[in-house]
Amino acid sequence: QKEVEQDPGPLSVPEGAIVSLNCTYSNSAFQYFMWYRQYSRKGPELLMYTYSSGNKEDGRFTAQVDKSSKYISLFIRDSQPSDSATYLCAMWNNNDMRFGAGTRLTVKP
Amino acid sequence: EAGVTQFPSHSVIEKGQTVTLRCDPISGHDNLYWYRRVMGKEIKFLLHFVKESKQDESGMPNNRFLAERTGGTYSTLKVQPAELEDSGVYFCASSQGPGEELFFGEGSRLTVL
Numbered sequence: 001q002k003e004v005e006q007d008p009g010p011l012s013v014p015e016g017a018i019v020s021l022n023c024t025y026s027n028s029a030f031q032y033f034m035w036y037r038q039y040s041r042k043g044p045e046l047l048m049y050t051y052s053s054g055n056k057e058d059g060r061f062t063a064q065v066d067k068s069s070k071y072i073s074l075f076i077r078d079s080q081p082s083d084s085a086t087y088l089c090a091m092w093n094n095n096d097m098r099f100g101a102g103t104r105l106t107v108k109p
Numbered sequence: 110e111a112g113v114t115q116f117p118s119h120s121v122i123e124k125g126q127t128v129t130l131r132c133d134p135i136s137g138h139d140n141l142y143w144y145r146r147v148m149g150k151e152i153k154f155l156l157h158f159v160k161e162s163k164q165d166e167s168g169m170p171n172n173r174f175l176a177e178r179t180g181g182t183y184s185t186l187k188v189q190p191a192e193l194e195d196s197g198v199y200f201c202a203s204s205q206g207p208g209e210e211l212f213f214g215e216g217s218r219l220t221v222l
Contacts, residue, residue, distance in 0.1 A: 004151070032208050043113070043200055043213030044152070088152065092208050096165065097142070099152040 003027050006089055006100025015109050019076040023089035023100045026070065032092035033065050035074045037085045038102065044088055048074065079107045111135070113214035115201050121220045127189040130217045132201030134183070140164075140204045141184050142211065143176060147197035155199075158184060191221045 006023045013019055021035075032051055036044035048063040050056045050072075056063045064073040072091075076083055084107050089100040114133045122128050134141045143155040155174070156166040160181035169176070173192070178184040188195050198218050202211040 002151075006151075008149075036213075041215070043202075043215045045213065046210050049210060097154060097211065099144075101151040 004089065004091065004098045004100045007103055008101045010104040010106060012106045012108060013079055015079060015081060015107055017079050017107070019074075019079050019083070019105060019107075021074040021076075021087050021089075021103050021105070023072050024070055025072075025091060025098075027091075027093065027098075028067075028070065029093045030091040030098070033063070033072050034090040034092070035061075035063055036088040036090055036099075038088060039085045047087070079105075081107050081109050083107050113201055113203050113212050115199075115214035115217045117217055118215065119218040119220070121222065122191055123222050124193055125190045127187065128191055128219060130186045130188075130199050130201075130219070132184045132186070132214060134201070134203030135212055138203035138205055138212075139181070140207060140209075141178060142202045142204075143184070143186055144200040144202065145197050146200065146216075147194070152200065155186075188219070191219075193221050195219060196221045 004025045035048040037047045038044040050063050050065050053065050053067045060077045062075040086102040086104045088102040116131045120128050139160050141158040144152045146152045154168040157164045158178045161178050175187045198216040200216045202213045204211050
């Protein structure tokens with residue numbers, strides 16, 4: 001079993017849709033949870049960073065962490081074509097970071 | 110402020126040859142990481158430097174891979190001799206401290222023929 005499971009998609013939605021991206025993990029020692037966005041031929045860039053269970057909102061983006069279920073989510077409201085990218089979940093365990101496989105999202109105008 | 114820079118952006122070599130990838134982290138970032146993404150797989154950790162010391166190299170696949178960070182500034186990752194399965198994108202990232210935001214470079218794409 002992989003430490004971090006993420007459906008690679010691809011996921012295609014119409015502009016304006018709500019997008020839900022999810023990851024599950026097996027290592028309860030993970031403490032910090034992140035979502036990275038990666039455009040084609042670019043490096044990943046940090047989108048959201050959360051520490052504890054609960055919700056964190058930043059504009060159209062909401063990150064949820066449920067440590068009891070070992071489940072994290074990223075919601076994108078009013079999705080735009082510019083949101084088309086690969087979204088990677090990532091989680092820290094002190095010095096160690098693990099990534100999900102990444103979900104490729106396309107938002108169609 | 111300059112971000113993490115990597116060189117070369119793309120390298121095509123033949124099996125058995127040697128390639129050296131370079132990463133310049135953000136100035137002042139003591140923590141430097143190497144990751145690799147092979148086709149269709151997730152980004153995987155290779156190793157972590159704190160300044161010039163290897164903090165964790167548990168992700169290095171085998172002894173054909175050698176990473177250095179002399180002087181605690183830029184880092185190199187050498188693959189010698191390269192094999193077909195080494196093809197992928199090698200990402201470098203840096204942070205001020207463990208658990209803090211990682212800033213990634215654009216990656217070095219390695220193709221081994």
